[in-house]
Amino acid sequence: MTTTAQTMTAVALDGLCDGFADSTHQAQQVFRRVLAAMAEPGTVHSLEPGNAPAPLSSAAYQICLALLDQETPLWLQPELASAAVVNSLRFHCGCGIAHRLDKAAFALITANGDCSLAAFNQGTFEYPDRSATVIVEVRGLDAERGENCGEERSELVLEGPGIRQQRRVRIDGFDAGWMQRLADNHALFPCGVDLILTCGNQLMALPRTTRATLIGQEH
Amino acid sequence: MSTQLANSIDAGGYNFAYLDEQTKRMIRRGLLKAVAIPGYQVPFGGREMPLPYGWGTGGMQVTATVIGQDDTLKVIDQGADDTTNAVSIRRFFARTAGVKTTELTTEASVIQTRHRIPETPLQAGQILVYQVPIPDPLRFIEPREVETRTMHALQEYGVMHVKLYEDIARHGHIATTYAYPVKVNDHYVMDPSPIPKFDNPKMDDSPALQLFGAGREKRIYAVPPFTRVRSLDFEDHPFEIQRWDESCEFCGATESFLDEVITNDQGGRIYVCSDTDYCRQRQHTTPKKQEAYP
Numbered sequence: 054m055t056t057t058a059q060t061m062t063a064v065a066l067d068g069l070c071d072g073f074a075d076s077t078h079q080a081q082q083v084f085r086r087v088l089a090a091m092a093e094p095g096t097v098h099s100l101e102p103g104n105a106p107a108p109l110s111s112a113a114y115q116i117c118l119a120l121l122d123q124e125t126p127l128w129l130q131p132e133l134a135s136a137a138v139v140n141s142l143r144f145h146c147g148c149g150i151a152h153r154l155d156k157a158a159f160a161l162i163t164a165n166g167d168c169s170l171a172a173f174n175q176g177t178f179e180y181p182d183r184s185a186t187v188i189v190e191v192r193g194l195d196a197e198r199g200e201n202c203g204e205e206r207s208e209l210v211l212e213g214p215g216i217r218q219q220r221r222v223r224i225d226g227f228d229a230g231w232m233q234r235l236a237d238n239h240a241l242f243p244c245g246v247d248l249i250l251t252c253g254n255q256l257m258a259l260p261r262t263t264r265a266t267l268i269g270q271e272h
Numbered sequence: 273m274s275t276q277l278a279n280s281i282d283a284g285g286y287n288f289a290y291l292d293e294q295t296k297r298m299i300r301r302g303l304l305k306a307v308a309i310p311g312y313q314v315p316f317g318g319r320e321m322p323l324p325y326g327w328g329t330g331g332m333q334v335t336a337t338v339i340g341q342d343d344t345l346k347v348i349d350q351g352a353d354d355t356t357n358a359v360s361i362r363r364f365f366a367r368t369a370g371v372k373t374t375e376l377t378t379e380a381s382v383i384q385t386r387h388r389i390p391e392t393p394l395q396a397g398q399i400l401v402y403q404v405p406i407p408d409p410l411r412f413i414e415p416r417e418v419e420t421r422t423m424h425a426l427q428e429y430g431v432m433h434v435k436l437y438e439d440i441a442r443h444g445h446i447a448t449t450y451a452y453p454v455k456v457n458d459h460y461v462m463d464p465s466p467i468p469k470f471d472n473p474k475m476d477d478s479p480a481l482q483l484f485g486a487g488r489e490k491r492i493y494a495v496p497p498f499t500r501v502r503s504l505d506f507e508d509h510p511f512e513i514q515r516w517d518e519s520c521e522f523c524g525a526t527e528s529f530l531d532e533v534i535t536n537d538q539g540g541r542i543y544v545c546s547d548t549d550y551c552r553q554r555q556h557t558t559p560k561k562q563e564a565y566p
């Protein structure tokens with residue numbers, strides 16, 4: 054275990070971003086919103102606005118601050134692995150950076166990367182809880198009946214636990230390739246990863262139990 | 273020491289809601305996985321609560337992990353808010369977390385329970401935390417964890433049906449009345465904790481989030497809102513809940529779970545709602561069946 058002083062000399066402080074001012078209560082509040090999101094897939098939850106190390110969204114950063122520590126290796130897509138991000142998460146969470154996708158407990162990726170979900174730890178049939186949680190930075194999130202949607206916004210129909218019948222969402226950046234990844238991941242149940250989508254200070258979860266269909270492409 | 277670890281110890285020398293932040297993070301990560309795999313038992317580690325097992329330490333660990341300053345907590349034991357256990361747990365969280373407490377089901381954001389689900393229908397946004405003594409419904413049949421994990425993974429639940437069918441052979445009906453096993457999201461068979469089977473149908477398609485904590489075995493599991501929860505049964509012996517010919521002595525309820533109370537040496541007995549808040553609400557809104565029992 055390193056002391057704060059050792060950590061400060063060991064890492065460059067380039068772009069070091071503030072952590073939670075009140076970690077006990079802020080971590081609890083962030084966790085509750087992530088829990089509500091995971092319990093009701095497709096619902097959009099807002100966190101308090103806050104600073105984040107570029108290029109991370111505030112939501113992704115706060116989720117990391119709330120849930121990561123020295124027991125949760127994190128894998129970062131290279132585009133997100135700025136010195137500011139790495140230094141801030143190492144300093145505040147004490148988490149290690151995983152160099153292999155399958156060794157990560159958490160991963161931070163972007164929707165436009167070509168990262169395969171199957172490369173992450175899927176859990177085992179006996180211990181499906183050991184699978185990774187993947188935080189995906191997307192360009193936009195809308196709950197049902199979001200109005201000003203652009204052409205490229207995919208409208209999805211979601212079904213599964215936590216959803217009364219069906220829920221419609223718009224996720225900016227989820228293309229046909231993502232629909233296939235979601236379907237493949239869902240088919241692995243009880244194994245498979247769980248997704249937390251982030252944009253600005255908003256988040257939405259798509260656990261492995263959620264079935265997603267692109268509108269206009271049902272069946 | 274990371275800054276998060278340093279900040280977690282407050283000036284008063286104890287942690288918010290008793291648990292240290294590291295233990296809370298571990299249980300929080302486990303709870304998210306539990307919600308993502310409905311009915312599956314997630315193992316967890318971490319610090320013990322300052323109470324002996326049997327006092328609901330698993331439920332308290334879950335409550336301590338989810339609760340925040342904006343929450344209003346209700347605690348029930350066998351349906352009652354005023355038992356020693358319920359009062360102790362409520363005071364514990366009022367003192368260590370400074371949360372508001374209530375006896376009203378409709379006012380609570382978090383409800384910790386032992387042996388009952390409130391009669392008043394739960395609402396979206398509410399969290400029900402169950403205290404669980406033995407989390408694995410297969411434990412009575414197969415004591416080895418490595419075996420039961422495989423059985424759950426492969427959905428080898430034939431033995432559960434055999435156990436229930438033995439009841440039918442012996443008693444002519446399924447004699448299991450508490451901790452009656454359920455199947456969640458058409459996959460995992462789950463112990464609903466020792467609630468009466470009367471309460472099982474309330475778990476199905478509930479708008480509330482249901483979390484389960486077993487302290488001794490260190491397991492948590494969950495049922496998300498709007499999730500299918502079916503009690504195991506047979507085509508020729510469908511699942512049925514308890515019914516009473518009597519009604520509540522105090523509020524006249526015929527649809528609630530009734531406790532039998534012996535009133536004198538001559539074998540006199542009355543029936544009263546086990547859910548004290550529900551009974552009290554009904555006494556305020558409906559005329560009494562007769563003179564309240566002296």
Ligand SMILES: [Zn+2]
Pocket residue numbers: 520521522523524525544545550551552554
């Ligand atoms: Zn009554």
